[in-house]
Amino acid sequence: MPNNEFHGQLIALLPRLRVQALALTRNRAAAEDLVQDAVANALAAQDSFTPGTNFAAWMHRILRNRFISTLRKQRDTTDIEDLPAGAFAVGATHEDRLVLKELGRAVNRLPTDQREALFMVVLQGMSYEDVAAATGCAVGTAKSRVFRARRQLQAWLMGEDRVRGEASEKAESRESVRGLGENALRI
C-alpha cells in the first residue's frame, strides 16, 4: 500500500477506532489515550502491513494488543466507567434518557470480549469473519460472543440477573480478560 493510502485509511478509520477503544476501556480519557498509543504503534509497524489485506482488521488488532498490554501494566488500578454521551442527549425524552443510561450501564457490565464483538458487529458493521480476524478467534466464537451479549443485555434489561444456563458473571469476566490475553496477536 502506498504511504499516502496507508495514512489516509488510518485517518478515515479513526472515528471507528475511538468507539472500539471505548468498548475496551469504558472510559473516555483512557479510550483517547489508547487510540493515540495504537496509532503510534501502527505508524511504527506500517511496513509490516501487507497491502491488499484487511486494513481495518489489522488496525483493530493493534488497538486490541495495545489495550491488553496496558491492562497488564495497570491490573491493579480501579476503572472509572463513563456512560456514553448519548445517554445525556438533549433531544431525547426523560424516559428515553433513563432507558439509554440503563443500557449504557448494562453494556459496561458485559464481559470485555462480548462487548468488543458486539460493538464491531452492531456499531461498526463488521462481518463475523472480520471480527474473528481482528480478535484472533474462530468465526463461531465471534458469533457466540455477539449472541451472548445480546441475550445477556436482554435479560438484564428485562430484570433478570443473568441468562439462564450461563456461568456466573464474575467467572465470565475473569474468563473474558484471560481470553483477551490469550488472543493477543502479533502484528
Place this chain on the structure above:
Amino acid sequence: MDNDDTSSPPSQDRAALSRHGMGADHAFDLWLQRSLHALYDRVTQEPIPAELLRLIEEDRARRKA
C-alpha cells in the same frame, strides 16, 4: 385426575412459544441496534484531536521526504 400434559404445552404450542420467543429476541435486537447507535454515534462525530492528526500527518510527510 391429573394429566401430565397440562404441565407442558403440546408440541405445536411449544413451537408457537418458541416462535414468539424468537420474535421477541429479534425485536430486542432491532431496538438494541438503534439504541447503541443513539448512545455511541456521537463519539464518531466528535472532531479528531489535532494532536492525533498531526502525529499521522508528520509521519506521512517524513515518509514522503
